Amino acid sequence: MRRVKSFSRVSLLWGETPIHPLPRFAEAIGLKSCWIKRDDLTGIAFGGNKLRKLEYLLGDAISRGCDLLITGGSPQSNHARLTAAVARKAGMDVWLCFSGRNPGEEQGNLLLDKLFGASIRMTGKYGSEALLAAMEELAREAEGEGRKPYVIPVGGSTPIGDYGYKRAWDEWRRQADKLSLPPIDYLVVPVGTGGTLAGLAAGKRLSPAPVGLVGFSVWQKASVARAETLRLERSLLSQLGVDGGEEGDYLIFDEYIGPKYGVPSREGMEAIRLLAWTEGILVDPVYTAKALAGVIGLARRGDWKDKRVLFWHTGGTPALFTHAKTLADGVERV
Numbered sequence: 001m002r003r004v005k006s007f008s009r010v011s012l013l014w015g016e017t018p019i020h021p022l023p024r025f026a027e028a029i030g031l032k033s034c035w036i037k038r039d040d041l042t043g044i045a046f047g048g049n050k051l052r053k054l055e056y057l058l059g060d061a062i063s064r065g066c067d068l069l070i071t072g073g074s075p076q077s078n079h080a081r082l083t084a085a086v087a088r089k090a091g092m093d094v095w096l097c098f099s100g101r102n103p104g105e106e107q108g109n110l111l112l113d114k115l116f117g118a119s120i121r122m123t124g125k126y127g128s129e130a131l132l133a134a135m136e137e138l139a140r141e142a143e144g145e146g147r148k149p150y151v152i153p154v155g156g157s158t159p160i161g162d163y164g165y166k167r168a169w170d171e172w173r174r175q176a177d178k179l180s181l182p183p184i185d186y187l188v189v190p191v192g193t194g195g196t197l198a199g200l201a202a203g204k205r206l207s208p209a210p211v212g213l214v215g216f217s218v219w220q221k222a223s224v225a226r227a228e229t230l231r232l233e234r235s236l237l238s239q240l241g242v243d244g245g246e247e248g249d250y251l252i253f254d255e256y257i258g259p260k261y262g263v264p265s266r267e268g269m270e271a272i273r274l275l276a277w278t279e280g281i282l283v284d285p286v287y288t289a290k291a292l293a294g295v296i297g298l299a300r301r302g303d304w305k306d307k308r309v310l311f312w313h314t315g316g317t318p319a320l321f322t323h324a325k326t327l328a329d330g331v332e333r334v
Contacts, residue, residue, distance in 0.1 A: 007160050008059035012051050012086060014043035019175050019310070024278035026309075029299040033182065033308045036281065037172055040288075040315040045085035045112060048078050048315025049196050052164030053156035054086050060160050061150035062090065070139055071152040072097030072123070072131045074262060076286075078316045079155050081109040084116040095119045095142075095149075097134045099126045108322035128154040128193065157195030157232055159239040165196050166236065169203020172310070184211045185307040190291035190314055191215035191252055194229035200312075201229070201250055202236045211310075213250035216294035218287050219261030222254040256294040262286055264326050267293035272320075272327065284316035285323050 017038045026034035042051040061069060069087045073080050075098045087094035096118045103110055103122060113120060123134040132153050139149040152161070176184070191197050197215045204213065217225040230248045237243065258265025268289035275281050275292060283289045295311060298304045320327065 007056045007163050008063040009055050010059045010062060010086075010090065012042070012044060012055045012058070012089075014041075016171050016175060017041050019172065019179065019181070022275075022279050022281075022311075025275055028274060028278055029296050030302075031295075031299050031304060031309055032306045034295075035181065035184070035308075035310045037310060037312045039168075040283075040313045040317055042315070044089070045082055045116075046315070046318055048082055049165075049312075050079045050082045050156055050315075051086070052168055052199075053161030053195065054082060054164075056160045056163050057150075057152050057156055057158070058086050058090055061092075064148070064150065066148045066150035067092055068142055068147045068149040069094045069152060070097065070135045070142070070149050071154070071156070072099070072135055073154045074099050075103040075122075076109045076262070076319060076322055077154075078109060078287075078318070080118075081112045081116075081318065083152060083156075084113050084118040087118075088116050093119070093147075095121060095138060097121050097123050097125075097131055097138060099123065099131060105322075108318045112318060155193030155195055157193040157198070159232075159236040162195045162199040162202070162232055162236045163239075165199020166203040166206070166240075167199075169200050170207060173207065173209060182308055184310045186212045186214045186304070187310045187312065188214045188216065188291055188295055189312045190287040191217045191225050191229065192219065192287060194225060194232050196312075196314060197250060197252075198229050198232035198236060201233045201248070202240070202242075204249065205233075205237065205246065206240070206242065214294075215250060215252040216256050216291040217252055217254040218257060218290050220254070222252045225254065226250075226252045253294055256290045256297065258290060264323050265290060265293065267297065269327060271296055281313075282317055282320060283313060284319040285327065286319050287316050288313055 022034040039049045142149040264285035271289045271292040
């Protein structure tokens, strides 16, 4: 295996997240086998994939002597919730820049942000670039007050953050060997900002394995999501001193986004129910349910007949409570 550059790290996870089989779920949809990687069990503040990124982002912030984390997203951002939690764990303040002007009901992630004592700013802005500009403006104000802020873009998708998923690739490969897993045909993740898939792709590039990477976009067209994921992958590989080669070795689908980002889909609600009823495991309606709906759809239409799939659960379960009425109505109609 090639030696690559590493980054400053703060240990946040409680160890390797488990991998276990989903035999009843696999049988229900027609897969040869299905396994799940439980990054909803990363340990802090209801867990989630962003903790892997925050181990390195927080490490970088501490190495720079920062005392304030600034990040943002939607008012129900999983990334913002976990950033608020780790900031408190590190003894830092945290300012959250949210899109729009109305945060909505104080429920789910927004409630948790307030429990962590985060300072919340509604920006009136939308989109990752506009929010980043608002964060940087806020950072300049903080510097004028003598603070040492550290700005984390939406989703923590930077080369430093995405390195957490390069290491996650190495982790699951070790686990696969230890558990003597059968060959996996497809490893599946939801795709939001693209950093998780980009990190896994970089991991595969540096330590190849015969498994296809598949992402299901939760808000952008596949072409846009692929371009952004490729940009992030190239940025990370460049930081690691690796150029050229087989970048972009993954498929991204956009057929399971549903009405729009942040709104549960009919297929996603079915996926939540099916996994809950067959395996007793919960996924969230915004990210993981839509990716799981993609797995169900491809399996049932025969595209993945007799395939072995590893589904990467990226967390986000507080959103189940934010969308309680929609989900309850869906259950009542069954």
